[in-house]
Amino acid sequence: MAALFTQAFLAALIGGAIAAAVPLLFAGLGEQMSEKAGVLNIGIEGMMLTGAYAGFLAAYETNSLLAGFAVGGLAGLLMGVVMALACVWLGLNQIVIGIAMTLSAEGLTSLLFNSQFASLYPSLPTPVPLAIPFLSRLPVLGPSLFTQHFLAYFGVLLCLAFGWLYLNSFFGLNLTAAGDKPAALDAGGVSVAGTRCVAVLVCGLLAGIGGAYLSEVGSGVFVPFMTNGAGFIGIVLAMLARGRPLGVLLGSVLFGACLSMTTALQVAGINVPTDIINMLPFAMVMLALIIFGRRATLPAAFGHSYQRGAR
C-alpha cells in the first residue's frame, strides 16, 4: 500500500482528477441552472458532443484553442436555442426532445467528422497549462493543484459567481420561482418563458465549452461519441447538488478522481482491470443516491412546461 501515497501517484491522481472534472463541472453548472428553472435538459449529452466537435474543428483550423472554446460554446448555445424553442416556447416533452437532440448530435458529428477526416484522427498540440505563481511551487500538491488549464480556474470562479447569483440576485430568485411555482413568477410580472430560455441557453453555452475542453485539452483529438456519458453525469451531479453550485464542484472533482484512478493506479504499479475502474464513478453515484437520495429534491414544476391559465 505504501506505493499508493508516493508523490507521483498523488500528482497523477489529483492532476488527472481536476483535468477530468472540468468538463463535468461546466456541464453540471449548466444543467443545474436549467433544472433550477424547471427544465430537464437530457440533450446536454448532445450539446457537449456538438461543442467537442465544433471546438475541435475551430481549434484545428485556426490553431487557436481560444477560438475553439468560443466556437464550441456557440455550437452548444445553438443547440440550446433549439431546445429553448421546442421545450420552453412550444412546451414539447423535454425527455423526447432531449433524446432527439442527443441522437441527432451523435449522428451529425460522426457523419461530418467522417466526411472531413475519414479515418485520420488529427490531433492538436498539447496545450500549455497555466501555472499560478508561488502556489504552484508549494510542495506535494502544489504542482498538480495549481498547474491547470485556465478553464479549470474559470470554472471555479463561475461556480462561486453562480452561488452568489442564485442567492443574492433577482435573476437567481426568478430562476428558482420558474422551477418551483411558475404561476407565481408570471403573476409577479416576470416572463416564465424568458427566464427559462436564459437558463437553457446558459446550459447550452456551458455544455458546449465543456465539450470543447474535452476534445481540445482533454484528449487533443475528436472521436465520434467521445463524450461517453459525460453529459449524463452532469445531469446526475446537478440533481445530487440540490441547487448548490459548490455541490457540483465537489461532485465533479470526486467523479474526476474516479475517472483518473486508472492512470494513477498504473503509475503506482497496480493493475486493476479497466472495466472495474470504469464502474467506480457510476457505482459512487448509486451509493450517493442510496445514502442521500431521500433528501434529494427537485423543483416542484420540474419537467413541466408552463402555460398561463392551464391547470
Added chain:
Amino acid sequence: MSTEPEILALRAEAPSPWPTLRAALPRLAMTLGPVALAITLSGAVLLATGVNPLAYYALVVRQGLLSADGFQETITQAGPLMLLGASLIVSFRAGLWNLGVDGQFLLGAVAAGAAAPWLVGVMPDGPALVLAMLIAMASAAAWSLLPAYLRAHGGINEIITTLMMNFLGLSLANVLIKLVFIDPATTLPVTRTLPVPDRLPRLFGSTVDIGVILAFLLLTATHLALTRTAWGLRVRLLGANPRAARHAGLNVPRMTIFIFILSAALAGLAGAIMVLGTLGNVRADWDPGFGFVVIPLVFLARLNGWAVMGLVFAFAMLSIGSQSAAIRLGVPQYFNFLLVGLLLFFLALVEYFGQRARMV
C-alpha cells in the same frame, strides 16, 4: 418538492380497438409527415457532405429489404428490437422511465451466452435453450431491482438510477466476459461459442430463427394485456396519475417493482435471443446500443404495439441497409442516429401543431 413520475408522465391515449379509416388517416399523416421531413433534412446533410442522398437511400432499401440475404437479416434483427419495444411500452405506459434497457439487454445476452453452451452439454437442446432464456430474463430483472426498489420505496427518480445502472451494466458485462465466462480455448475476450446445430431452430430453411416469432408473440401479448385487460388499465392508471392510483386502492410500490421486473426481463430476453439465435457468443465491448434508438421509436409509435412493429421493422431495414452503405459509400453507420433523432423532433412538432389545430 415532488419527484412524482406524473410530472413526466406521457399522455398516452388508449387506442380505439378498430380505428375507422377516417380516424386513421390523420394519424397516418401525422406519422408519415415527420418521416418525410426527417428523410429530406438528413438527405440535405448527406448532400452537403458530398454523398448523393438518393443513391444512399436506394442502396439502403435495396440491401435491407430487396436482397434475399438482407431481407432475412432485417427480419432477424427485428426480433430483439421488438422485445425491447415491448419492454419499453410496459414501463412507459406505467409512467416509469426505464432508460437502462441497454444494460439489461447486455446482461441478458451475457447470461444466456454463458449458460447455453454448458446447458446443451447436460440436457437436450429444447429445455436447455428455454432455461438459458429464463436465466437471461432473471439476470436482467435482478439488475433492475435496485432502481425499482429505490423508486418504489425511496421515491428516487428512476431516470438517474436506470441511466447509472446502464453504464454499470455495460462495464459489468465486460468484467463478466473477461474474468468469469471467458472461453478458455481462445485468447480473445469472448464467451464460449454455442455450436450452430444447438442454436434456436431456423424457419423454413432461411437464416431467420424462431426468436423473431417469440418476439412477435410477446409484443402482441404485451400490447393486448396493456390495452384490453383490467391489469393494463391499472398500469395505465399508474402512468397517468400515481396519486389517483393510490387512492383507487392500488399497491403502487408493488406494481412499480413488478413493472420494472417485467420490463427488464423482456430486455434481457432480447439479448438472449440475439445470442442464442444469431451470434452464438458474446464478445467483450460488444454493445449495439439498441435501447437508445428503440426509445424514440416507441414514442413515435405513441406506445402502440402494432405501430412499434412497423417502425422496428423499418429501423431494422435501415440499420442492415446502412451497414452495406457504410462500406460502399463511406457514410458511417451512425448516420441513422441523425435520421431517428430528426424524426423524433419532427414528430413532437407535428403532434403539437396537430393538437393546436384540434383545439381551434
